[in-house]
Amino acid sequence: MKLAQYIVQRVFAYFLVLFVGITITFFLPRLMPGDPINNYISQVQARAGQSLSAEAVQQLRDSLAELYGLQGNLFTQYINYLKRVVRLDFGPSFTYYPEPVSEILLESMPWTAGLLLTTTLLSWLIGNGIGLIAGYYNKRRAAAVLEFIGIVLYPIPYYILALVVILILAYWLGLFPLSPTFLPGPISWNKVVSILYNSFLPALTLVLAGFGWNVLSMKALAIATKEDSYVQFARLKGTTDRTRMVNYVFRNAMLPQITALVLSLGFIFNGALQTEIIFSYPGLGMTMRAAAGAGDYNLLYGSIVITILSVATAALVLDLIYPLFDPRIRLGR
Amino acid sequence: MSAQIKRRKLPKLNARLSIGLTIVILLTVSSLILPFFTSVNPAAQGTYLKNLPPSPKHPLGTNALGQDIFWYLVFSVRNSLLLGVAVSIGITAISTFLGLSAGFIGGWYERIVVVFMDTFITIPVLPVLIVLGAIVRGNTSFVVVAAILIVFGWAWNARTVRSMALSLREREFINMARFSGAGALAIIAREIFPYVYAYMVVNFINTILFAINTEAALAVIGLSNVVVPTLGSIIFWALNYNAIMIGQPLWIIAPIVTTVLLFLGLFLTSTGYNELFAERRGVA
Numbered sequence: 001m002k003l004a005q006y007i008v009q010r011v012f013a014y015f016l017v018l019f020v021g022i023t024i025t026f027f028l029p030r031l032m033p034g035d036p037i038n039n040y041i042s043q044v045q046a047r048a049g050q051s052l053s054a055e056a057v058q059q060l061r062d063s064l065a066e067l068y069g070l071q072g073n074l075f076t077q078y079i080n081y082l083k084r085v086v087r088l089d090f091g092p093s094f095t096y097y098p099e100p101v102s103e104i105l106l107e108s109m110p111w112t113a114g115l116l117l118t119t120t121l122l123s124w125l126i127g128n129g130i131g132l133i134a135g136y137y138n139k140r141r142a143a144a145v146l147e148f149i150g151i152v153l154y155p156i157p158y159y160i161l162a163l164v165v166i167l168i169l170a171y172w173l174g175l176f177p178l179s180p181t182f183l184p185g186p187i188s189w190n191k192v193v194s195i196l197y198n199s200f201l202p203a204l205t206l207v208l209a210g211f212g213w214n215v216l217s218m219k220a221l222a223i224a225t226k227e228d229s230y231v232q233f234a235r236l237k238g239t240t241d242r243t244r245m246v247n248y249v250f251r252n253a254m255l256p257q258i259t260a261l262v263l264s265l266g267f268i269f270n271g272a273l274q275t276e277i278i279f280s281y282p283g284l285g286m287t288m289r290a291a292a293g294a295g296d297y298n299l300l301y302g303s304i305v306i307t308i309l310s311v312a313t314a315a316l317v318l319d320l321i322y323p324l325f326d327p328r329i330r331l332g333r
Numbered sequence: 334m335s336a337q338i339k340r341r342k343l344p345k346l347n348a349r350l351s352i353g354l355t356i357v358i359l360l361t362v363s364s365l366i367l368p369f370f371t372s373v374n375p376a377a378q379g380t381y382l383k384n385l386p387p388s389p390k391h392p393l394g395t396n397a398l399g400q401d402i403f404w405y406l407v408f409s410v411r412n413s414l415l416l417g418v419a420v421s422i423g424i425t426a427i428s429t430f431l432g433l434s435a436g437f438i439g440g441w442y443e444r445i446v447v448v449f450m451d452t453f454i455t456i457p458v459l460p461v462l463i464v465l466g467a468i469v470r471g472n473t474s475f476v477v478v479a480a481i482l483i484v485f486g487w488a489w490n491a492r493t494v495r496s497m498a499l500s501l502r503e504r505e506f507i508n509m510a511r512f513s514g515a516g517a518l519a520i521i522a523r524e525i526f527p528y529v530y531a532y533m534v535v536n537f538i539n540t541i542l543f544a545i546n547t548e549a550a551l552a553v554i555g556l557s558n559v560v561v562p563t564l565g566s567i568i569f570w571a572l573n574y575n576a577i578m579i580g581q582p583l584w585i586i587a588p589i590v591t592t593v594l595l596f597l598g599l600f601l602t603s604t605g606y607n608e609l610f611a612e613r614r615g616v617a
Contacts, residue, residue: 013451020452025461028484029468151349155600157546159553160592163568163585171577263454263489270459270550277554288460289554292467300464307460315455 006329007320014316021308025301026081030074037064040094040295090302095294101302104287109306112283115199116272119206120261126207127214128250128257134215135222135253136245147219154212158271162205162278169201176201179280202279209271217260221253228252255326262318265311350605356598360591364410375404376562384581393583397574402584406591408562413545413595416479416563420544423483425537428490429529433521435491436498443495450495453488458547461485466556475561478551482544489543490536497529531610538603542596549592564592 041060072080084090090101131150134143170176180198182191222245225231231248239248276285284303291299323330373380379399387394393402435446462481501507510524545564551557552565555573559566567588576584 013448016448017452017455020448021456024452024456025464028461029465151601151604152597155542155596156593157550157596159550159565159568160589163589167577167585266455266457269457270547273457273459273463274550274554288463289556292463292556295467297464297467300467304460304464308456311457312455 003323003330006323010316010319014312017312018308021312022082022085022305023078025304025308026078037061040064043295085305088305090305091298093291093299094296095291095299101298104299105284105302105306108282108284108287109310111281112272112276112285113310115202115206115276115281115283116268119203119272120210120268122203123207123210124214124257124261127211128218128254130211131215131218132222132245132250132253135219136226136241136249138219138223143219146215150212150215150219152212153208154216156209156212158205158209158274159278161209162202162275165201165205165208166278169204180282182282199281202275202281205275205279206268206272210268213260213264214257218253218257221256222249225249225253255322258318258322258325262315265314265318269307269311347605347609349601350609353598353601353603353605356594357602360410360595360598361414364407364414367407368411371404373401373404375400375408376560384579387583393587394581396570396576396581396584397579398570402581402587405562405567406587409564409567409588410591410595412475412562413549413564414541416475416548417541417545420479420482420486421537421540423479424487424490424540424544425533427483427487428536429494429533431487432491432494433498433525436495437502437517437521446491447495450488450492453485454492456485458482458485459550462547462551463554463556466551475558478548478557479544482547486540486543486547490540493532493536494529497532498525501525501528531606535603535607538599538606542599542603546596564588564595 041057041064044060045057088102090105092098093101093104096104130146134146137143166178170178177198182194182198226244226249231244234244234248272283273285273288275281276283277289280286284307288300288303290296291303377400381391381395381399381401383395383397383399385391385395391401391403393406396402396405431446431450435443458481462478462485465477465481507520507524510520515523548557548563549565549568552559552563553568553572555569557563557565559569568585571581571585571588574584576582
């Protein structure tokens with residue numbers, strides 16, 4: 001009963017967050033100075049010299065307004081926008097006209113999703129594993145060393161980590177390419193290898209970035225949890241250190257860590273975008289950067305909706321599997 | 334989350350605070366005072382010969398734009414810090430107000446605030462900033478960047494403040510004050526504020542980190558106002574002119590080292606202060 005209530009609550013909150021988020025991204029740019037259509041027209045004029053007549057400009061303006069969904073008053077625009085979002089139809093891209101935005105996004109999403117899923121999972125597992133050991137054996141010298149590494153890594157921003165990784169591993173040691181080149185064509189063994197090889201540095205950056213926080217917070221949680229009476233009881237029962245550490249301390253200490261992961265998904269996504277752009281990795285980040293440079297607003301809008309959608313969905317999925325780890329919710333106590 | 338209550342005393346924590354404060358004060362004071370000793374605008378291009386090696390006159394050399402790298406860096410640190418502090422003041426004010434009021438008023442008001450909080454925590458800031466940056470196209474004034482950071486950054490802090498308010502609401506000493514006839518404002522000022530201000534200091538510092546980081550990230554990819562020297566724009570130009578390939582590695586290494594130092598300093602200060610306060614409160 002309690003579980004059903006929990007799930008309904010989460011799903012309801014999910015749709016509410018999506019709705020509010022998409023509404024904000026609709027209205028906020030309209031509060032900003034600057035007009036995308038004027039920008040675009042001045043671009044076209046610059047390219048065409050002064051050869052465009054006033055009528056041609058007006059025609060261009062009308063067709064652009066239609067393409068952008070900028071006809072009618074603010075309210076009809078908003079309703080049209082919501083309809084487009086529901087159908088995931090963001091119109092054609094300007095830079096790759098007439099390719100629809102949704103197709104471009106479909107090409108870049110797997111790159112970002114693959115990179116993010118692997119690295120988030122890896123850095124959560126490795127970071128928490130190391131944090132657990134450092135917290136459980138917090139009297140040992142090695143624990144202090146691990147904590148030191150966590151402290152130094154945690155506050156460093158993604159783009160700095162990315163640059164340091166490039167400088168050291170690609171530039172000075174020459175182990176990896178400075179910018180990735182992926183083999184074109186159908187999936188083959190060589191292609192898979194080249195993807196893994198070229199994705200290694202961005203992946204390393206993301207793992208390192210998430211690592212520090214996980215180590216530090218897991219260590220603090222493990223130290224606090226191992227003093228709890230049920231862990232002491234388990235010790236008196238004669239369980240091994242390993243059993244207590246994994247089945248007693250970790251089982252409990254991981255719950256706040258899952259919650260923390262849900263809350264930091266947006267932040268991790270930011271980091272992935274930065275990292276992709278610095279490494280020229282062909283995911284959503286690069287797509288957004290290119291679209292921003294070219295003033296391709298349909299593509300930008302599409303990307304931001306997809307971003308909100310994926311972060312919110314990832315959070316929902318984590319929320320929904322949370323009861324598997326927390327019997328208090330599963331069993332309704 | 335029992336871990337938060339049972340924060341443990343660690344002996345080296347005051348070391349953290351002192352190291353952190355030393356770094357932060359050193360960087361802040363020097364970046365605020367040094368600009369008075371130069372009459373040259375560090376962002377002006379072609380002031381000096383290009384790509385000079387480090388010398389007594391140019392401690393870090395000059396870059397491919399004919400700017401002195403050292404002075405550009407000094408102004409970058411100052412601007413980034415000013416932006417960080419300004420954004421943090423805005424965010425702290427908004428989040429404290431919304432968090433406390435949501436926690437204490439409750440009801441529909443709280444529900445609405447929580448929905449917005451959840452939304453703003455979920456929406457990643459960077460894509461929004463990229464879109465807005467593309468719309469205003471190079472006219473992104475520094476003030477606009479700061480305003481957007483405030484609009485998209487308040488939620489995390491408000492969440493912490495609200496959960497604090499929720500736990501405080503039920504405490505005995507609050508009831509005690511209420512029964513003795515204290516008004517809501519008096520309770521917030523005299524009973525709650527002393528309790529939450531340490532967290533506010535920690536949040537304040539962390540928000541400075543958030544603001545500097547986000548602006549710099551935006552600048553590195555060329556979508557903030559890269560004409561203003563900041564810790565991000567200096568890296569943007571260095572990357573654009575391939576600082577390493579043209580033999581001016583200091584152009585990119587100096588800002589990287591400075592950023593790491595500043596962030597480490599701020600982080601150590603915030604965690605060190607947190608632990609110090611936990612000790613004093615006797616929860617340690």
